[in-house]
Amino acid sequence: xxxxxxxxxxxxxxxxxxxxxxxxxxxxxxxxxxxxxxxxxxxxxxxxxxxxxxxxxxxxxxxxxxxxxxxxxxxxxxxxxxxxxxxxxxxxxxxxxxxxxxxxxxxxxxxxxxxxxxxxxxxxxxxxxxxxxxxxxxxxxxxxxxxxxxxxxxxxxxxxxxxxxxxxxxxxxxxxxxxxxxxxxxxxxxxxxxxxxxxxxxxxxxxxxxxxxxxxxxxxxxxxxxxxxxxxxxxxxxxxxxxxxxxxxxxxxxxxxxxxxxxxxxxxxxxxxxxxxxxxxxxxxxxxxxxxxxxxxxxxxxxxxxxxxxxxxxxxxxxxxxxxxxxxxxxxxxxxxxxxxxxxxxxxxxxxxx
Amino acid sequence: xxxxxxxxxxxxxxxxxxxxxxxxxxxxxxxxxxxxxxxxxxxxxxxxxxxxxxxxxxxxxxxxxxxxxxxxxxxxxxxxxxxxxxxxxxxxxxxxxxxxxxxxxxxxxxxxxxxxxxxxxxxxxxxxxxxxxxxxxxxxxxxxxxxxxxxxxxxxxxxxxxxxxxxxxxxxxxxxxxxxxxxxxxxxxxxxxxxxxxxxxxxxxxxxxxxxxxxxxxxxxxxxxxxxxxxxxxxxxxxxxxxxxxxxxxxxxxxxxxxxxxxxxxxxxxxxxxxxxxxxxxxxxxxx
Numbered sequence: 001x002x003x004x005x006x007x008x009x010x011x012x013x014x015x016x017x018x019x020x021x022x023x024x025x026x027x028x029x030x031x032x033x034x035x036x037x038x039x040x041x042x043x044x045x046x047x048x049x050x051x052x053x054x055x056x057x058x059x060x061x062x063x064x065x066x067x068x069x070x071x072x073x074x075x076x077x078x079x080x081x082x083x084x085x086x087x088x089x090x091x092x093x094x095x096x097x098x099x100x101x102x103x104x105x106x107x108x109x110x111x112x113x114x115x116x117x118x119x120x121x122x123x124x125x126x127x128x129x130x131x132x133x134x135x136x137x138x139x140x141x142x143x144x145x146x147x148x149x150x151x152x153x154x155x156x157x158x159x160x161x162x163x164x165x166x167x168x169x170x171x172x173x174x175x176x177x178x179x180x181x182x183x184x185x186x187x188x189x190x191x192x193x194x195x196x197x198x199x200x201x202x203x204x205x206x207x208x209x210x211x212x213x214x215x216x217x218x219x220x221x222x223x224x225x226x227x228x229x230x231x232x233x234x235x236x237x238x239x240x241x242x243x244x245x246x247x248x249x250x251x252x253x254x255x256x257x258x259x260x261x262x263x264x265x266x267x268x269x270x271x272x273x274x275x276x277x278x279x280x281x282x283x284x285x286x287x288x289x290x291x292x293x294x295x296x297x298x299x300x301x302x303x304x305x306x307x308x309x310x311x312x313x314x315x316x317x318x319x320x321x322x323x324x325x326x327x328x329x330x331x332x333x334x335x336x337x338x339x340x341x342x343x344x345x346x347x348x349x350x351x352x353x354x
Numbered sequence: 355x356x357x358x359x360x361x362x363x364x365x366x367x368x369x370x371x372x373x374x375x376x377x378x379x380x381x382x383x384x385x386x387x388x389x390x391x392x393x394x395x396x397x398x399x400x401x402x403x404x405x406x407x408x409x410x411x412x413x414x415x416x417x418x419x420x421x422x423x424x425x426x427x428x429x430x431x432x433x434x435x436x437x438x439x440x441x442x443x444x445x446x447x448x449x450x451x452x453x454x455x456x457x458x459x460x461x462x463x464x465x466x467x468x469x470x471x472x473x474x475x476x477x478x479x480x481x482x483x484x485x486x487x488x489x490x491x492x493x494x495x496x497x498x499x500x501x502x503x504x505x506x507x508x509x510x511x512x513x514x515x516x517x518x519x520x521x522x523x524x525x526x527x528x529x530x531x532x533x534x535x536x537x538x539x540x541x542x543x544x545x546x547x548x549x550x551x552x553x554x555x556x557x558x559x560x561x562x563x564x565x566x567x568x569x570x571x572x573x574x575x576x577x578x579x580x581x582x583x584x585x586x587x588x589x590x591x592x593x594x595x596x597x598x599x600x601x602x603x604x605x606x607x608x609x610x611x612x613x614x615x616x617x618x619x620x621x622x623x624x625x626x627x628x629x630x631x632x633x634x635x636x637x638x639x640x641x642x
Binding site: 046080082 | 544558
């Protein structure tokens, strides 16, 4: 089982929403489409499902050309950002609705709905209607409807985006388990890099209608093929600086901080990307290279502290574990881990990392 | 904490009291005053108790106009609500067609009521009116000033023309508020067009439809100007709906006491029907 996009392009009027895209998704995988709003995630999913036709290119499923085939004939299910359920059906009828239409016997329906409801912790509320449920339960119902069907392709379009923090965390942890041992391809769109890392599988980074990189999630994260891909897969945004390398000495162009590298690349100018968590307010492990900073903004997020600081022309973000209170304008030392620097050439392609 | 007493706030409230008193309470109390007394002019009043109420409740004339009123209201609701929903469903969802349709739909609503009556009167005249003349030319024996059926037909047609737009606009607003994802999800399920209508669109439109039905009920139940200009309540009393009959009684016959009693009964019927309808709808809302 595989889903393959061959040179798929989508234009609406003069706007290109999806540039020619090739992508092959394999059986039993979770594939994450990671990109900001308007990157083309939803459009791409709708093309995959058959809800929307590509302007050109083909979609192949199991070695069969399904381009233009109606969504009803494809065995697809989809979960949306909004909680989409039939408003005057009970939870049970909602979950059973895809089965009823395909004519599954009532005994089997009962059994399958019961199983899915248990998996999604909905067993106690099968007789309620969607507007009696919390947002999280409504989205669980929508997920159950998608799972009950044994689809070949399950599409999830930012399913957790409309949930509050706690419910999101809760459901996020359950999601990978839900897709285990299912004979299907899962496609999951999200704007959040942390969600991609949690779900594992494969990740495609998207920007402005182009797939920048596709591969195993950890590989995509650790070895971004370009600066754009690295930026899409970094939250808060990656810090970037121009550097100069000569011999084993590297230095920032904007200041005189130097470090040694074992990189085997030509001397010259490069760009370096530093993820916020590789700059910390304390010396720790390999975070040893010191940089002076003037605090611009200091914010606390959960048990982490985000400090936006400036150094000369550089305006960077650091992310440290623990809660620190810093005042705007404070001068402080921060520490960077040079092993985790990601090097890009002048064309912003990956040269090497570490 | 010490509370300071400052009565100046009353100055903000008094204008509202005065205004409401003048435009609602005083006129209503005048009617109540008339309803329990007999007057021969010159501000001479005699107490009559509930006599007028008994008289109206037992009057065949009142029963007849109330019956006509309910029949008319049910017919126009029965036509306008489904027709309005049907038109709203066929209206374009994007592009230049949207403003064009909305403006065209709003046109009848913007025309003053007596003008609507006058327009339809001329339009339906059997000798020179376009509608009346055409119908007669096609072989129908059509004359709304003389035949009861034709008078009803014309009045209903006029009301449908005038007010269906309101239902259309409300339904359209309700339909537009349904997120596209609902339609996609139904498409993925393989739901039929009919299933989409009954399982998604109707439930999602329920609230605006409740308002549409309430508004159309109240307006049509109190209809006066249009049939007054079109048929004058005729032929005979065939289209004398409650308000037309009421005005005849109050201003034509100068039976102020019975007319006042009738208008109070009329008022309570409207109030009662709206209350029953609203509570029923809201009870369903709580259940679901």
